[in-house]
Amino acid sequence: MADERFDLIFRGDIVLGQPLATVKERLQQLFKADANTIERLFTGRPVAVKRRLDRATAQKYQQVLQKAGALVELVPARPEGGDSSAPARPERPASSGLSLAPVGPLLKASERTRLAPVSVDISGLSLRPAQGPLLDATERTVDAATEVPVPTFELAAPGEDLLPEHERVELPLMAVEPDDWGLAEVGAELLRAEERAPAPAPVTAPEFDVAPVGSDMGELKRDRAPVAPDISGLRLEGEG
Numbered sequence: 001m002a003d004e005r006f007d008l009i010f011r012g013d014i015v016l017g018q019p020l021a022t023v024k025e026r027l028q029q030l031f032k033a034d035a036n037t038i039e040r041l042f043t044g045r046p047v048a049v050k051r052r053l054d055r056a057t058a059q060k061y062q063q064v065l066q067k068a069g070a071l072v073e074l075v076p077a078r079p080e081g082g083d084s085s086a087p088a089r090p091e092r093p094a095s096s097g098l099s100l101a102p103v104g105p106l107l108k109a110s111e112r113t114r115l116a117p118v119s120v121d122i123s124g125l126s127l128r129p130a131q132g133p134l135l136d137a138t139e140r141t142v143d144a145a146t147e148v149p150v151p152t153f154e155l156a157a158p159g160e161d162l163l164p165e166h167e168r169v170e171l172p173l174m175a176v177e178p179d180d181w182g183l184a185e186v187g188a189e190l191l192r193a194e195e196r197a198p199a200p201a202p203v204t205a206p207e208f209d210v211a212p213v214g215s216d217m218g219e220l221k222r223d224r225a226p227v228a229p230d231i232s233g234l235r236l237e238g239e240g
Contacts, residue, residue, distance in 0.1 A: 007050065007077045008049045008053070009049075010070060011045070015066065031049075
């Protein structure tokens, strides 16, 4: 229709990959508006930036805004004096090339690959009862039992010798001549004089005295003659 009119609706969507701050700056230059006015466009609510434009003009504005980074929708304008509550159907930008498919199969019937059905003979299949082993006795593998020799152990009675007579080893006796052994008297020296270690050398301790209470414990004072400076040239302030 030649008299068909459209509104440009902006919902805050921007072109993928464009920085939001850069898009806002471009919109400020494009609409010659301040930052607060542009911020009101990004509240998430639909805002009509242009109203009642013909299709060619509306598409021109749409392309300009898209180059600036803003995505707007072409919505057919309601007739003047018509029902303002009637919902309008937006038109998506033709240059975006993307749209959402309706709920359902994503491929058309002509695009789907038809697979030939496969006939499988299941006449020999059956379900086992939900109890007992799944394999028959003829299907099971029986492992031969391995004989393991287990020794028999017994507990010996308390106090009994754990080794039998034939397992004992006779140890040879050591030849020790204790003829010269004897016990020393109580308090006697166990070592002879030649067996004793030499006595340590005596340590001569220096003689120390205790200083009287209040004595000066510092370095010895050197006798020095007092210094008599020449103060004949010094005067106090205010003296004549």
